[in-house]
Each structure stands twice: as C-alpha cells, then as structure tokens.
Amino acid sequence: MTKNHEPSASTGPYDGPRITLRSPAELADALPYMIGFHPTDSLVMVAVHGAGGRFGGRLRLGLPAGPAEWDDTARQVADCLVHGSERRGGKPDGIVLFLCQDPPDGESPQRVMTRLRPFAQRIRLACGALDVPVLEALCISGGRYWSYCCPDPRCCPAEGNPLAAPGTSVMAAAATYAGLRVRGSLKDIESRLVPLRGRVAEEQLRALDRAAATLMPRILGEATRKETGEETLALARALMRRLDLAPPAEAGPAGDGWDDALLGHDEAAALILGLQDREIRDIAAEWMEDDEAAPALRLWRALARRCAGAYREHAAAPLTLAGWVSWSTGDEPTARIALALALRADGDYRFAQLLHRACNEGIDPEGLRRCLREERRRREPRRKRVAARPPGRRSRAGRRGARRTAGSGQ
Incomplete structure (x- = not known):
C-alpha cells in the first residue's frame, strides 16, 4: 500500500x-x-x-x-x-x-x-x-x-x-x-479540504513565502517562540469570531467560497505557519465543542484549502484539527476522510496517526475531550490572573529580581 x-x-x-x-x-x-x-x-x-x-x-x-x-x-x-x-x-x-x-x-x-x-x-x-x-x-x-x-x-x-x-x-x-x-x-467531502487552485493559490503561495521569511525564525527562536505562539492563537480566535459573525448563506460546500473570501492571504499564511508549532496546535484542539466547534471547523477547512504548492505538507495541522472537530461533534465519516488526507500530506504526523487509529477503532472521543478540558482549566486561570494584575505592578518575585539587579550594578 x-x-x-x-x-x-x-x-x-x-x-x-x-x-x-x-x-x-x-x-x-x-x-x-x-x-x-x-x-x-x-x-x-x-x-x-x-x-x-x-x-x-x-x-x-x-x-x-x-x-x-x-x-x-x-x-x-x-x-x-x-x-x-x-x-x-x-x-x-x-x-x-x-x-x-x-x-x-x-x-x-x-x-x-x-x-x-x-x-x-x-x-x-x-x-x-x-x-x-x-x-x-x-x-x-x-x-x-x-x-x-x-x-x-x-x-x-x-x-x-x-x-x-x-x-x-x-x-x-x-x-x-x-x-x-x-x-x-467522497469527492464532495474531499473538495472542501484540498488546496485551492488558480490565481488564488498563486497569491496564497506568495503570502506563505512572505510569512515563512518573517515567522519561521521567530518560531524557531527560543526567545520569540512563546510570543509568536500567543499571536497565532489571538489571530485564530479573531478569525473564528469573524466567521461566527458572518455565517454563509448556504450550508455545505456552497458556503466554502464565502469563508475563503473572509480570510486574507496574509492572515491565512500566518496561521498556517503558526500551527506548525505543536504546542499551539494542541491548544487550538481545545476548540472542539459547544459554540467554538462550528467556527473552528470552518477555519481549519479554510486553512487546509490555502496550503498551496510547496506548503501542501503544512496542511497536516489544519486537516488534523478539522478531523478532530468533526469526530468530536459526531461526524465520523468526515473525520476519517480529513485525517486520511492529513496523513496523505504528512504520513509521519503523529497527532493525525493517533486520531485516525482511535476514530477507526471506535474509541469514544470523550476521553480526549476530558483531557483537553482539564488542560484548558489548568492553563486559563493562570492567564486570567496575569491579565488581571494592575498595570505597572510586578509580582513579588519580579520585585525581588529587580532589587537584585539594581544591587549588582548591572
């Protein structure tokens, strides 16, 4: 095979x-x-x-x-x-x-x-x-x-x-x-997940090249990786809100052109490359239920369609996320197709391999949903505490560090 x-x-x-x-x-x-x-x-x-x-x-x-x-x-x-x-x-x-x-x-x-x-x-x-x-x-x-x-x-x-x-x-x-x-x-379902062609694909390819030149050094850099990841997640949330506020007039494949028009080439390129960081992708996988699932699925499908030319292997991340959201929301046939396409894009993509096997073996996705919910609960309170701290006010550890730095003459 x-x-x-x-x-x-x-x-x-x-x-x-x-x-x-x-x-x-x-x-x-x-x-x-x-x-x-x-x-x-x-x-x-x-x-x-x-x-x-x-x-x-x-x-x-x-x-x-x-x-x-x-x-x-x-x-x-x-x-x-x-x-x-x-x-x-x-x-x-x-x-x-x-x-x-x-x-x-x-x-x-x-x-x-x-x-x-x-x-x-x-x-x-x-x-x-x-x-x-x-x-x-x-x-x-x-x-x-x-x-x-x-x-x-x-x-x-x-x-x-x-x-x-x-x-x-x-x-x-x-x-x-x-x-x-x-x-x-099968062709109908796959058509919603495969890269676009023609002039749109050429424009997207140029945007991906620009984003790669700018973002990849930041993603690979130890000092800038976290900041770039936060920007990626913020952009993803903003695009999900945009899609949620502007539903297509028609459901199914007929609405995909609407979603494509709502997504700028540079926005799509930045998000595609940002999702190559697997920690960021894992956080994005938390948007798999309730009001987040539908706009997330629309976004992952749209991003998979933008992985043009030499960037087709990058589609493994959005395709895997599309497969996961489909499986989580009960659409197993579409999930299996999306995950198979992810493995076609990158046969070694571990997250797709694991989800594909679990979905095909009839495992209940609730176990993974519970893990993602718990991880989100552990992470979000900390983020909210940091965001709630008054501007200009440093933590006790931060003040001690500042005093040490001042005392050392550095």
Whole structure:
C-alpha cells in the first residue's frame, strides 16, 4: 500500500439500527448508509459477525494506482480489518467487499468491472488466508453493480443491474427513519479540504513565502517562540469570531467560497505557519465543542484549502484539527476522510496517526475531550490572573529580581 492510500476503517461494532439485507441489490444500496457517504474510487470492506450476519467494522481505502500495488494492498486491507476486528470484539465470520469507481473517459462501466476483477480476487484470497471468507464482492460503477461471487445470469447479468434511484428504496426509507445520514460523495467531502487552485493559490503561495521569511525564525527562536505562539492563537480566535459573525448563506460546500473570501492571504499564511508549532496546535484542539466547534471547523477547512504548492505538507495541522472537530461533534465519516488526507500530506504526523487509529477503532472521543478540558482549566486561570494584575505592578518575585539587579550594578 502506498503512502497516498491511507486506510479509513472503523473496526468497532456497528451500533446502528438492525436492517436485514438479502441480496446484492440491497447491499449495493446500503453501502452509502454504512459508511456515511457515497464512496468514489474506493475499496470498501465490511466485517460480518454471527449467524445472523451482523455488520461490524468497516474499512475504506482509495483504489491503488495500478496492478503493481494490488497484492500488497490486498494483504494489508485484509490484515487491517480482520485483526482490527479481533482487537475490538472478535474475528469476523465473513466480509463483504465493494469496489467503487466511476468510468474514466472512454471506458464503460462494464470494462471497469472487468479490469478490477483480478483485484477483487486477490482480496478474496488474502481474506481466505486469514480464514475469513468474502461472502459477497460487488463492483459499483456508472450507476450499476455487478457481483464477482454470483455466477447466475438471471440475477447478475453480464451487463450488470441498475442501482436504485437515491431515496427510493426500502433501505433509504429505513435509514431516514433511523436518522442515518449520507454526507454526499467522497469527492464532495474531499473538495472542501484540498488546496485551492488558480490565481488564488498563486497569491496564497506568495503570502506563505512572505510569512515563512518573517515567522519561521521567530518560531524557531527560543526567545520569540512563546510570543509568536500567543499571536497565532489571538489571530485564530479573531478569525473564528469573524466567521461566527458572518455565517454563509448556504450550508455545505456552497458556503466554502464565502469563508475563503473572509480570510486574507496574509492572515491565512500566518496561521498556517503558526500551527506548525505543536504546542499551539494542541491548544487550538481545545476548540472542539459547544459554540467554538462550528467556527473552528470552518477555519481549519479554510486553512487546509490555502496550503498551496510547496506548503501542501503544512496542511497536516489544519486537516488534523478539522478531523478532530468533526469526530468530536459526531461526524465520523468526515473525520476519517480529513485525517486520511492529513496523513496523505504528512504520513509521519503523529497527532493525525493517533486520531485516525482511535476514530477507526471506535474509541469514544470523550476521553480526549476530558483531557483537553482539564488542560484548558489548568492553563486559563493562570492567564486570567496575569491579565488581571494592575498595570505597572510586578509580582513579588519580579520585585525581588529587580532589587537584585539594581544591587549588582548591572
């Protein structure tokens, strides 16, 4: 598996409503509800437990670039889902596999299915080597689906079967009743987090170069690092207030252009570089709930979109913060995508690695929220005491130090 294909898996037990799926058609229709979005260019695997076929862990991965990566990818995804499920609740009794890719220019959906068939077979063999059978393997392309497991042309013809129209199936009705939400397509979600292009990106790149020349020596300098960090946090709070006071007219991706217009290039550059200080990033991670969460998420998304050109690796910090706020506020599908993009930007970014693993393993984020709340309580009273001290009045230790300095003749 290459660095550009970070798995996004959830290996905890599935706690959603119980809905019985009896056919490949119903499985294909259920896929977006199981992972929270319409996957594109994706491999999706779902663990199945028990005689009743209860769904467990889910894993999503971008499709490998070509056949040279298929063997390694098949082994790694099988190992990830099976062993992750064992750690969280028991070895799966089976796996359901989906390969999803819309046809590239000049290729038919049926050709996509044929091209991906050997990859599906490699995954089936890798799962079988771990004593977990693939119960069903589906290819979804161009609004149709095919089964790699069913040989019966009466139910699985060579030309495939059409997917149910969105919102018209029994599964869609049951999911709506149960409150399950599909957050658009994978491309829709990623488009809110990937760098902008064109003239805006060129202007942002120049601003980042200017900020790097000014700020990086200060961030790396022992005497100026703390002051620069405080300026970064003050700027972040000011931009969050600005975003909060000016909500976009439309929610979702349509509102991102509004947020981009509210953020100056130099402001974005200063904040992107300031967040490379991990102590400052950890303080920013405290804005993960209540009234702070929504403007913080808008800000982190906007900053991720500004990490242009050579600064794409810097996107790991705002992407990780966006993933954390999404996870903290209950949007696990978006969190997994944001954290996978953070690891794509910087595969060694430790905070993203830890959050990605915890989110995928179904760990409750409340434990981390408690730690961040406690850290904030310890830090903020001290800051308030210092701010409340009358101007010109030094602490007792400060007065003693001044007397010593005066007495030494320095």
